[in-house]
Amino acid sequence: MRSILILIITIFFSHECIFSVTKKSKEIKKIISLLEIGQFREVDNLIKVIINNDDKKYVTALYYFYKGDYDNALEELRNFKSHNSDSLDLVLYLEKLRFYKNKFEEYKFKHFNVRISDDDSILKYYLEENLDKIFYSVGKIFNYFPEDKVLIEIYQNKEDFAFASTLGDEAVKRSGAIAICKFNRIMTTSPQSLPYGYRWIDTICHEYIHFVLNRITCGKCPLWLHEGIAKYYETSWRSNKPLYLTPGNETILSKSVKENRLIPFSRMHPSLVYLKDQDEVGLAFAELATAVEYINTEYPNKLQLLLYTMSKKTVEKSFKTVFNFDTNKFEQNWMNYIKKMDLKEHSGAITDKVYWEKKDEIDEFVGVNSRDHLRLGDKFRDKNNYESAIIQYEKALNIEPYNPVVLIRIAKLYFEKGKIEDSIEKLKLCIDKNPGFVSSYEILGEYYLKLGEFEKSVKVLNEAIEINPFNPYTHRNLSKAYQKLNNYELSQQELFISEKIF
Numbered sequence: 001m002r003s004i005l006i007l008i009i010t011i012f013f014s015h016e017c018i019f020s021v022t023k024k025s026k027e028i029k030k031i032i033s034l035l036e037i038g039q040f041r042e043v044d045n046l047i048k049v050i051i052n053n054d055d056k057k058y059v060t061a062l063y064y065f066y067k068g069d070y071d072n073a074l075e076e077l078r079n080f081k082s083h084n085s086d087s088l089d090l091v092l093y094l095e096k097l098r099f100y101k102n103k104f105e106e107y108k109f110k111h112f113n114v115r116i117s118d119d120d121s122i123l124k125y126y127l128e129e130n131l132d133k134i135f136y137s138v139g140k141i142f143n144y145f146p147e148d149k150v151l152i153e154i155y156q157n158k159e160d161f162a163f164a165s166t167l168g169d170e171a172v173k174r175s176g177a178i179a180i181c182k183f184n185r186i187m188t189t190s191p192q193s194l195p196y197g198y199r200w201i202d203t204i205c206h207e208y209i210h211f212v213l214n215r216i217t218c219g220k221c222p223l224w225l226h227e228g229i230a231k232y233y234e235t236s237w238r239s240n241k242p243l244y245l246t247p248g249n250e251t252i253l254s255k256s257v258k259e260n261r262l263i264p265f266s267r268m269h270p271s272l273v274y275l276k277d278q279d280e281v282g283l284a285f286a287e288l289a290t291a292v293e294y295i296n297t298e299y300p301n302k303l304q305l306l307l308y309t310m311s312k313k314t315v316e317k318s319f320k321t322v323f324n325f326d327t328n329k330f331e332q333n334w335m336n337y338i339k340k341m342d343l344k345e346h347s348g349a350i351t352d353k354v355y356w357e358k359k360d361e362i363d364e365f366v367g368v369n370s371r372d373h374l375r376l377g378d379k380f381r382d383k384n385n386y387e388s389a390i391i392q393y394e395k396a397l398n399i400e401p402y403n404p405v406v407l408i409r410i411a412k413l414y415f416e417k418g419k420i421e422d423s424i425e426k427l428k429l430c431i432d433k434n435p436g437f438v439s440s441y442e443i444l445g446e447y448y449l450k451l452g453e454f455e456k457s458v459k460v461l462n463e464a465i466e467i468n469p470f471n472p473y474t475h476r477n478l479s480k481a482y483q484k485l486n487n488y489e490l491s492q493q494e495l496f497i498s499e500k501i502f
Helices: 026-036 040-048 053-066 070-078 085-103 118-142 158-165 169-175 200-216 223-233 247-258 278-298 303-310 315-323 327-340 361-365 368-382 386-399 404-416 420-433 438-450 454-465 472-484 488-501
Strands: 009-012 104-108 112-117 150-155 177-182 185-189
Touching (some): 053 070, 085 104, 085 158, 118 200, 118 488, 158 185, 223 278, 278 303, 278 327, 303 315, 315 327, 368 386, 472 488
Parallel strands (some): 009 177, 112 150
16 A cells, blocks of 8 residues: 655754864854855855965865865865864765765756756656745745755665765654755655655755745744744645644644643754654644744734844844744743644544655554454455445444545445445545545545546646655556546656656
8 A cells, every 4th residue: 555654854953963163263163154054155255364274175175065066075175184083074974975966867947956866867857847836935935035046955765865964864763854954955855765655845845944044044043943934834835825734743732732741842952853753753843833823823924024033133132023022932822822722633644754664554554443443344355245344444434534544445445336426535535634645645546537537637646746756556547647638748758757667
C-alpha cells in the first residue's frame, strides 16, 4: 500500500555546528552572520580590508561556500599557509559537498536554481510552475521578492541529507527532519527515499519562508516564531486558506490542551530537532502555527510589521513596539487563546510523521481496539465473503471513523461490489481527514479514470504526485487521463516518467 504520513520537520539552524567561530575575530564573526542573511556585497567590501592572509582566504572560502560554489571554496582553502581545526573541518565538509554536487544536474528556473540527481530528475517536471507559485505567494504575504536566485539541493537519501545539513543521522532519524534552510540555501530529501513519500512541495515552500524571514529580519527572528510562520503558510502556494492543522494534529493539540501538557516555547530553543521525538515535534509545530493564527486574528496586519521591525530592533523591543508587551506576555496570551479555540478530535485520523522505512500498516496506523476487526475482515475478504468483511470493517470504523487504512479497505470493497458512490464518498472522507495519506489520492484518481471522469482523475492524481511522485502507476494513470482529454503532450510526458521510474 502506497501511503503518506509526513511531519514537515524543517529546522532553521545556525552555522556553528559546521565550523567553530568562537576563536575568530569579531570581524570574521560579523562576516559569517552577514553571509547567513545573504549580504554578499557588504561581505565583499569587508573581505578587502582583512589584513591577515589566512583569515582572508578562510572568509573568501566561506563566501564561495555560501554561494554554493564548492570548487572555488576549496581552492581558497588549499592555499592556506597554516590549517587549524576550523579550516580542516571546512575542507572535509566541502570535499563531500563537491562529491554530491558532481552527481547533481543543476536546473535554472526563473527564481531558483535546483540541484537534483539523475535518479530524481523527474521532479523537474513539477518544479518550475510550482516554484513560481511559491515565490509569488510567499512574496505577496511578506512583501519580499529576493533579486538573486535561491539555491535548492535535493539529496537522494537520509544519509546524504544528514551530512549536508550537518544535523547528523541520529537527529534526522529521531526528529524526522527532512529539510533545512541553512548556509544561504534550501536542502531537502528526495521523496523517493521515503516509502510513503511526503509533502515535498509544501516542504520547499516551508523552507523558502525561512529563507525570506531570515532576510526580512536580518536573522533576528526567534526560532519559535520562525517555525510557526513557516508552518502556518507552507500551503500558501496551493491554498489561500492556511492548511496548517491536519485533523490528526488537531486531535493531538486538543488532547494536549485538555491535559495541560503543551510544550513551552523555551523548550523549543535552539531547535525543534532537540525535542524528544516526532510526536513532540509535531505538537510543537501545531502550537507555533496557532501562535501565528493568534497574531493574525487578534492583531490583523501586524505580523509583517513585527518582522520588519525586527530588522532594526531586538526581538523584545519589536514585540513591545508592535504589541505593547514582551514575548513572555505574548506566550501567556497565546496560551489563553488556544484554550478557547474550538479544537476538535478526529478519531482514527493519523498524525504527521516521517517514515524512513516501510511499516506494517495495521500495526502502525490502526488503533489497538480496531486491529482485530480489520484483520478478521481481511480474512473474510480473501475468502470472497464480502458481506462478513464489510461487517468487520464497519465495526473497526465505528471505533475509528476517520482511520485511513479502514476507510480505504471499505472503499475498495464497495467499488468491487458496484457501490460506486459509497466508495467515492469514503475515499473523499479519507482525504479530508488524512490529507497526507497518498494511497487515497492514488486509488480515487484510478477510480475516476475507470468511471470516465477524466478531469477529476487528473486533479486527484496530480495531488498524489505532490506527496509521492515516484509511483509509476500514478503517472501511467495520469497519462491515460490526459490522453482522454486530448492533452497529448502531457500524456506523453507522464508516460515517459512512468517508464523512467519502472
